[in-house]
Amino acid sequence: MPQLTKTFPIKARDFIRAGEVSIQIQGLLKTIGFEPALIRRVSICAYESEMNVVMHGGDGTLTLNVDPSVILIEVKDDGPGIENIELAFQEGYSTASKEYREMGFGAGMGLPNIKKSADTVEIRSQKGGGTYLKMCFLLSRGDGQGTGK
């Protein structure tokens, strides 16, 4: 079974390059030739989780794993962690500082968006202990994959 794994570093507070990793992932998935709807779901999640690290995390990494039946993204950071995970999944809940909100980030749509777009989400976090986020995207989920379209 062919499988492709690639790890990208993400730097905290690097707003100039923020979003670059997601754009690279989007490009890679396009080269492979996945369905646009699937690519869109994956890039939204990649982008939101990348921004989460840039805004809240310490430095981190994003690992992309591609195989013909599933795309997997794991994001790890050594930031301050999430205090209340249930709250973080609620739309509009944000811990972003005023400074970030003024830059147009931190509308509290990050994790809720991820939950909407990914097929499964797993999150492990502890206050002070960093965050681990794992997202799965199944290729058979009505994105037209394998339907001969």
Add this chain to the structure above:
Amino acid sequence: MGKGRENNLPTHYVQIDDKLCNGCVLCMKACPTKAIRVRNGKARIRGVCIDCGECIRACPRGAVKAITTVQDAARMKPYTILSSSPVLYTQFGEEVTPNDILLALRKVFRHVYDQAYVNELFNVATEFYIRERRETEEEGWPLISPICPVVNRLIAYRFPQLFKNILPLIPPREIAAREVRRRLYCESVFKTEEFGIYHLSPCSAKMISIKEPLFLNSSYLDGALGINEVYEEIKKFIGKDNSNIMIHRSGGVGIWWGMSGGEIAGLDSGKYLAVSGMPETIKYLEMIEMGLLGNIEYVEFRACSEGCIGGPMTAVDKYEAKHVLQKLVRTYGVRKKVDYSQARKAYREGWFLADRKTDIPPHRSGTLSISEAIQRQERVEEVYRLLPKKECGICGSPDCRTFAEDVVDGEADLDDCPIHKSRDRKVKIVHEG
């Protein structure tokens, strides 16, 4: 891209002259779609070319040219009718009026008309369309301007899922040509095979948009000419016509279209953006694709930096042209001169919407299955890891990553990379010694 590259190649109207090309890497480095390779000491267009003209600008030897109708002058019809991009009005300094220019143009070609006025009609139609759509649609924003043929092609090949965001109105140059054509048929002044309608433009991509339109079944234009190709000839006739005929009818807005921001300047209030230049265009399309600009209603993309005044077939520097253009806008007013009731009637009658194809181009450019494509990508990563990442281009591919793809696709040999080759030897010598 991958394997299917050879059979899926779109045509292009940019050409490299082997006699002038010395095989430097400048055009290859400049190409935003990585369509150029240097093989056997000559540059070759081998990938998806979108006719943007970046290679024309990059070549210091003038070896890259856009094919236009003028290079084939013998085939021009005996009666020519010319529509011109408003960029022409910016090319002769601030003292010469658009009407002077149109009169001079009329001396060279027999009939001309002012396309800037049609631009303003198009602005009104865009306003109507956006207003109607606001009421019914929440998804699918922003709409994308259909004017720049390079952007349309970029979307078709690299952002196919955004194809449906392109505003479904026919661009002004085609609308104008259609009206002239109809009138000529009805009045039967000429026999149909005797006249030809041509577009005078700064654009290396107008020719392909005419020969192989993406939205229309066929174009209403017969060909395109570059402003720089006929510039000197027009210049000779500036000020030589003392008749009082007024051909120019637009306000400042129709002329403003020549530079970035001019199209949206003609729209009433709304959330609009103007983006110009290739790198920015790609970046913003990527953002739209990720759903990041859903709060914007309309994006005016122009592939050329500063808009069409920065087109590869202009005759004067784009900043000089910008200066003249700004003066023209002040003179003719920050407004449109169109008759609103005429525009509304035309819109209701489907003037701007007719004849548009709706099928979306295929999104897979290669012929590999997903499994094969992942496998190929794995091998690309493997080869890429071996490369020095100096991005020099000596191998004949634009960068190390593309070279890795070319090696995997059997279009290049790993030994074409001189740095890898010498490094490899060193390793061997150490090993044997």
